Amino acid sequence: MADIVLIIMVIASVILSFAIGTNDETFAPVVGVKRLSVKSAVIIGAIIAVFGAFLLAPKVSDTLNNDISTIQISNEIVLIISVFISMAICLILASIFGLPISSTEAMVGSILGLTFARGEKIIWGWEGMGHIFFTWAVSPILGFIGSLLLMKLMNKILSKTVKGLSGLETSNAISGSLLLIMVVIAGFSRAGNDISNAIAPIYPLFQNPEASIFYQRIPMLLGGVGLGLGLIIIGWRVLKSLGNDVVELTPESAFVTQASSALITLIATLLGIPVSGTMILVASFIGAGYGSKKPINLKSVRTIVLFIFLTPLFSGLCAVAFYYLLRGVF
Numbered sequence: 001m002a003d004i005v006l007i008i009m010v011i012a013s014v015i016l017s018f019a020i021g022t023n024d025e026t027f028a029p030v031v032g033v034k035r036l037s038v039k040s041a042v043i044i045g046a047i048i049a050v051f052g053a054f055l056l057a058p059k060v061s062d063t064l065n066n067d068i069s070t071i072q073i074s075n076e077i078v079l080i081i082s083v084f085i086s087m088a089i090c091l092i093l094a095s096i097f098g099l100p101i102s103s104t105e106a107m108v109g110s111i112l113g114l115t116f117a118r119g120e121k122i123i124w125g126w127e128g129m130g131h132i133f134f135t136w137a138v139s140p141i142l143g144f145i146g147s148l149l150l151m152k153l154m155n156k157i158l159s160k161t162v163k164g165l166s167g168l169e170t171s172n173a174i175s176g177s178l179l180l181i182m183v184v185i186a187g188f189s190r191a192g193n194d195i196s197n198a199i200a201p202i203y204p205l206f207q208n209p210e211a212s213i214f215y216q217r218i219p220m221l222l223g224g225v226g227l228g229l230g231l232i233i234i235g236w237r238v239l240k241s242l243g244n245d246v247v248e249l250t251p252e253s254a255f256v257t258q259a260s261s262a263l264i265t266l267i268a269t270l271l272g273i274p275v276s277g278t279m280i281l282v283a284s285f286i287g288a289g290y291g292s293k294k295p296i297n298l299k300s301v302r303t304i305v306l307f308i309f310l311t312p313l314f315s316g317l318c319a320v321a322f323y324y325l326l327r328g329v330f
Contacts, residue, residue: 005077009202010222012084016198017223019088020103021049021230022095023238024194025281026187029254031239035176038236045187045235046228052191053199053224054217068128069111071120078326080202083110086318087198090311098237100304101311102276103194108132109312110319117320132274139264139275143283146260151291154252175251179258186262190277193269195223247289247296256291260284279308 027041036044073079087106094101108129115122122129162171196203199219206216249257261277261284268275282304289296 006202006205009077009080009205010219012081013198013202013219014222014226016084016088017195017226018230018233019091019095020194020198021046021227021232022234023091023101023103023278024049024190024227024231024235025100025238025278026190027183028100028239028281029249029257029285030179030183032249033176033179033251033254035179035251035254038239041239042232042236045231048184048187049191049195049227049231050221050224052188053195053220053227055188055192055220068108068132069115069120069122071111071115071118073111073114078323078329079114081326082114082319082323083107084198085322086110086113086315089318090315092234094307095234095238099307100238100278100282101307102278103198104274104276105136105308105311106315108274109315112312113316113319114323116316117323135268135273135275136279139268140279140283142264143260143280144287146264147256147284147287148291150256150260151253151288154256155291158252172251175255179251179255182255182258182262185266186258189262189266189269191224191227193265193275193277195220195227196274198226199223247285247294249288250292253288253292253294257281257284257288260287276308278304 024045027036027045030036031038031041071079073083087103087110090101090106091103112122114120124130126134158171162168199222203219206218208216247253261281264280265275265277282301286296286301
């Protein structure tokens with residue numbers, strides 16, 4: 001029976017990883033400036049996701065498992081399935097409509113919803129939800145400020161060094177190459193952060209000190225593969241809609257957007273802090289737009305912000321609903 005439960009949990013984790021991949025907009029800037037086609041972007045993104053999840057996911061998984069609530073998701077299969085189904089529904093529905101939402105918010109919202117339903121305690125202090133709320137509030141601000149300042153610096157450098165059409169073409173080529181480097185870093189760190197949302201409940205089940213490191217990281221490997229497949233099969237919709245939807249990008253502003261979001265996400269992942277890559281990337285888009293004096297599509301921004309607030313609420317309600325439906329099954 002234990003083996004069957006483990007298999008069900010692993011399958012559910014891979015399905016959720018797939019759902020997260022459908023809503024991964026990391027490569028939106030490079031698609032927006034046509035440095036990569038959507039097809040190439042999703043294939044490269046899938047490969048990067050596998051390595052990023054395998055190497056970087058464990059620290060964030062520990063945070064989601066132990067720090068935000070007294071509820072232990074990995075101890076009961078009904079809790080795991082409830083979280084996974086609610087998150088998958090949120091992510092896949094949003095992806096079908098090309099809307100970027102935060103898998104981290106969906107995960108935390110599901111855990112909090114189940115915590116209330118079970119009468120457990122939420123850890124509100126700095127060691128729990130405190131630092132998650134803090135990073136959710138501060139990381140988009142850092143993304144905006146970082147990309148705004150980088151864009152202004154880039155504009156000053158370009159105004160002094162770029163002369164004529166040939167100079168502009170050279171600048172575009174250099175910025176395009178740097179953008180590709182940044183998107184690899186962003187994809188690597190984003191996979192490590194996002195996959196943690198899918199594997200957090202099953203991660204402890206593989207942490208046998210006597211087992212090999214490869215066995216302990218099987219959840220990360222499966223999660224990376226699932227994310228990659230989701231990105232390839234459905235994720236292209238979000239890349240196409242976000243690429244130039246918030247602000248019209250140039251190679252320079254795309255590089256600035258990606259550099260700002262990549263740095264913040266990488267630092268958070270290395271520190272084991274679950275952040276919303278979606279919020280950081282969108283804020284970086286806006287900062288680069290202001291810095292380059294490009295018009296911002298406020299309608300798209302308002303829609304994204306609305307879903308940022310609705311995602312944890314909706315996922316929490318879904319998790320509670322499925323918890324009560326599934327209690328009689330498992």
